[in-house]
Amino acid sequence: MNPLDAPTHGMTPEELRRALEARGHRFTAQRAAVYRVLSGTTAHPTADDVFTCVREHIPDISLATVYKALEAFVTCGVARKLSLGAGPARYDGRTDEHEHIRCLSCGRVQDIEGLRPRDWMQGLSEMTPFDVVGYRLELEGYCPDCLH
Known part of the structure; x- marks a missing residue:
């Protein structure tokens, strides 16, 4: 196609x-x-x-x-x-809130659905004087292809 x-x-x-x-x-x-x-x-x-x-x-x-x-x-x-x-x-053509995981071996990047770090961000105002307006979370690991 x-x-x-x-x-x-x-x-x-x-x-x-x-x-x-x-x-x-x-x-x-x-x-x-x-x-x-x-x-x-x-x-x-x-x-x-x-x-x-x-x-x-x-x-x-x-x-x-x-x-x-x-x-x-x-x-x-x-x-x-x-x-x-x-x-x-x-x-990434997706601009909605979502996170990513990256393979440390081949570099493949994949979306992660359902992970919601925004829930824990609400308490950040008590931990820091910063006005937190966003975040970036990248998980790292090994994809199934690189594990074998």
Whole structure:
């Protein structure tokens, strides 16, 4: 299946256009293709991964264009940039609250559903003078493929 035709869990092209333009970014066919790949996967791809996939369908797209598109999405709040471990940044088309687990051997990143650290965040105001506005939780371990 063509990943640019795959169903996504993200925004429609018109919603993406509005989100980009609201933050001063242009909506282009290349950005739409990058977003379609990102929102159509749960693999948390690197920019190189996205580039490789989009390039199969838009051969003249540059890696710089992919990087700029991904950073525009992060700026607009339609994607997350995950700086996990020592490897390259990964991108997530899901912007809802969820956590990740990363394999220490192969680097695979997977979403974790149902873990709700926000519940314990309520008591943080008693423990620190900070106004806590968010958190980042990354679990580490070994995926089933690397255990065998």
